[in-house]
Amino acid sequence: MIGEPIQNSQQSESSYRFSRQGRNIQQAQECIYEFLLEIVRKWPPEEVLLEFKRLFVYHVDSISSNAMHAIYEIVFSNNQEEFRNTLKRSCYILVNNWDASRNYKPIRELVHLFSDPAFNRYTASPTLKRLRIWLNDFVHSKDFEELKLFTSRYEDQQRGPWISRYTSYLLVPQYVNLQNPLEQREAARALSKQLKDRFKFDLAMYIARSQTRAADNRPPKNPTALGDEALRLIKMIVARRGQFSYVNLANIFLHQVERVTYKEFKQSLQTYLAFSVENQAFTETLRAKLGEKLEHLYEEYNKEVVTNALILRTCNRIIDTLTTENQTDPSPLFIQLLSQGNPITLVIVLLKVILICQHARTHLETRIAELIKHYQDYPENECDWVINFLEIFNVTFAIYAENVRYNLVKMEPNQPEQPRAFDPDTYRIFSQLRHEEKLELFPGLVPQEDVSEDGLLLDG
Numbered sequence: 001m002i003g004e005p006i007q008n009s010q011q012s013e014s015s016y017r018f019s020r021q022g023r024n025i026q027q028a029q030e031c032i033y034e035f036l037l038e039i040v041r042k043w044p045p046e047e048v049l050l051e052f053k054r055l056f057v058y059h060v061d062s063i064s065s066n067a068m069h070a071i072y073e074i075v076f077s078n079n080q081e082e083f084r085n086t087l088k089r090s091c092y093i094l095v096n097n098w099d100a101s102r103n104y105k106p107i108r109e110l111v112h113l114f115s116d117p118a119f120n121r122y123t124a125s126p127t128l129k130r131l132r133i134w135l136n137d138f139v140h141s142k143d144f145e146e147l148k149l150f151t152s153r154y155e156d157q158q159r160g161p162w163i164s165r166y167t168s169y170l171l172v173p174q175y176v177n178l179q180n181p182l183e184q185r186e187a188a189r190a191l192s193k194q195l196k197d198r199f200k201f202d203l204a205m206y207i208a209r210s211q212t213r214a215a216d217n218r219p220p221k222n223p224t225a226l227g228d229e230a231l232r233l234i235k236m237i238v239a240r241r242g243q244f245s246y247v248n249l250a251n252i253f254l255h256q257v258e259r260v261t262y263k264e265f266k267q268s269l270q271t272y273l274a275f276s277v278e279n280q281a282f283t284e285t286l287r288a289k290l291g292e293k294l295e296h297l298y299e300e301y302n303k304e305v306v307t308n309a310l311i312l313r314t315c316n317r318i319i320d321t322l323t324t325e326n327q328t329d330p331s332p333l334f335i336q337l338l339s340q341g342n343p344i345t346l347v348i349v350l351l352k353v354i355l356i357c358q359h360a361r362t363h364l365e366t367r368i369a370e371l372i373k374h375y376q377d378y379p380e381n382e383c384d385w386v387i388n389f390l391e392i393f394n395v396t397f398a399i400y401a402e403n404v405r406y407n408l409v410k411m412e413p414n415q416p417e418q419p420r421a422f423d424p425d426t427y428r429i430f431s432q433l434r435h436e437e438k439l440e441l442f443p444g445l446v447p448q449e450d451v452s453e454d455g456l457l458l459d460g
Contacts, residue, residue, distance in 0.1 A: 025077055028070035029086050035067040036090055040097045045106035048094065049113060056087060056135065057118055059128055075131050083134050085181075088143050092183035095150055099187055108151045114139050146174055146184075150191060162380040165225065166372050166390060168195035172365040199223055200398045207234065225391050233344070237396055246348070246400070249275065250355035262310055263302035266294040269314070272356075273349050282337060282345050289333050293321050315353050315360040322350060323367040330371055343389035347396050355400075368393065 032055070040048050054062045055071055062068045074083050091110060098106050119136055123129050138144055152167040163170070174180055174188035202223035209220035210231050224230045253272045257265050270290050277283045297317055301310060325331045337346045354361050372390070375383045 025074055025079065025082050028073040029082070029089075031070040032067050032086060032090060033093060035064050036093050037097075040094050045098065045103060045109075049106060049109055052090070052094070052110070053113060053116070056090070056131070057113070057116055059131055071131075072127060075127055075134075078130075080134050080137070084138055084141070084143065087135075087138055088147075089181040089183060091147055092181055092187055095147075096183045096187045099150075099190055104153060111148055111151050114144065146188075149174075150187065152195070153191070161376075162225075162387060163372055163376045166368075166394070168192045168199070169365050169369045170372060171195075172362065172369050176362060176366055196398070199394065203234075203395065203398055207231065224395055225387060226395070230395070233392065234395060234399065237344075237399055246352060246355055250352065254356055257306060259305055261302065262298065262304055262306045265306040265311070266297065266314070269318075270294065273318075273352055277345055277349070279340065279342055279345055281340050282342065285333075285336060285340070286349065289336075290318065290321065293317065311357050312359050315357040316363045318353055319350065319360060319364045319367055322346065322353075323364070324370050324374070327367075327370050329374060334371075338385055338389060343385070344392050344396075346389065347393045350393070351396055351400060354397075 036048075036052075039051060043051075051062060054060060055067055059068070059071060074086055094110055095107050098104065114135070119132055119139070121132075123132070149167055149171055152164060169192075171188040171192040175185040175192070177185070180188075202221070206220050206222055206224075210222075222230055226233060249272070253268065257268055260268070270287055273290065274283050274287050277286070294314075297314065298310065321331060321333055322337070323331060323334055334346075350364060354364060368390070371386070375386050380387065
């Protein structure tokens with residue numbers, strides 16, 4: 001009993017020291033962030049990079065004694081996790097500001113900075129030794145792998161590792177993770193959008209040039225890995241028009257499930273997703289597996305009127321079932337459906353999910369990123385079937401993006417209006433960019449005077 005006050009006193013003193021140390025680290029971090037924000041907005045990038053190296057690599061000769069002392073304070077605390085957080089946010093403060101000013105070259109130089117030979121030089125200084133050990137640990141971490149994605153805009157995505165073609169999806173988990181610094185999330189979101197927009201533009205240019213004779217007879221650059229079949233695939237995806245287009249089917253479904261019970265919604269959802277799927281084996285598998293999933297899903301709400309929140313949660317669970325349920329391995333249904341040989345059918349089912357719930361798209365792209373990471377260490381020739389799925393997914397969602405409209409124009413009007421089978425070779429396809437509720441052609445594709453009032457090409 002006599003020892004209890006002493007023990008309590010020791011605990012209180014320990015808690016006080018821990019709290020004070022935490023405050024000191026936080027103050028040190030804020031000092032570093034404020035200094036970097038100030039110089040990245042005022043200094044040339046090369047001087048900012050040199051100052052960054054003085055602080056984090058050489059730990060000497062910085063113009064800011066306060067920032068230098070702040071680094072020392074964090075290293076001296078022997079808290080590697082807080083150092084990692086500080087370094088990570090510091091990097092993204094620079095990345096975000098350079099990206100906002102369209103100054104992309106220093107972003108690549110920042111990443112290359114971490115290959116400096118100074119990281120491995122001998123030093124007698126305990127502080128510098130610990131700093132370099134922590135820097136090396138960062139270079140071999142997932143955090144650094146995420147930072148390297150920001151150099152993807154410089155890489156030839158057709159020649160690099162196969163996963164580099166899907167960087168726009170690999171960035172999604174970074175900006176949805178609320179544990180990441182705000183600067184990292186903003187930078188990841190911006191770059192992902194830039195890469196998607198570039199793909200949409202490159203796809204439109206490929207479509208235009210592949211249907212005209214180039215003066216130099218050079219084949220147009222294909223932004224996909226689908227080879228010569230890319231154009232035929234695009235035509236087949238766009239061919240679903242009129243009352244049975246995917247957009248119209250989604251609108252009809254949403255109208256039909258207004259004010260129904262959640263149980264009725266789940267039953268209708270199975271019918272909607274399987275509707276017009278021509279592959280009978282695929283349809284049977286899809287209905288059986290989704291039926292098992294949906295039967296007990298949120299069944300406590302079965303008798304309640306379905307809400308937008310319930311639709312979102314349900315669509316997210318369907319996406320998990322069709323892609324990856326544990327966020328690491330492909331789901332059994334994903335493997336089973338793709339093994340039946342037609343990846344476009346699975347892509348269309350995923351598209352139909354998104355068309356009834358646009359808010360589920362980020363969740364879907366996160367799951368696609370997790371699938372890519374699962375297969376990233378496989379040689380390209382061992383996962384052709386997955387890459388084929390990813391390419392078709394990429395093209396399909398680019399075609400159905402909100403700001404792009406594709407028009408399919410029949411080039412042989414004397415043929416029957418409704419041939420027995422769709423023949424892609426009798427059609428040409430033209431792309432338009434929707435901007436502020438107005439359809440405009442992608443720059444450089446077709447002169448505006450060659451387009452009729454309904455947006456179709458007049459002279460093929």
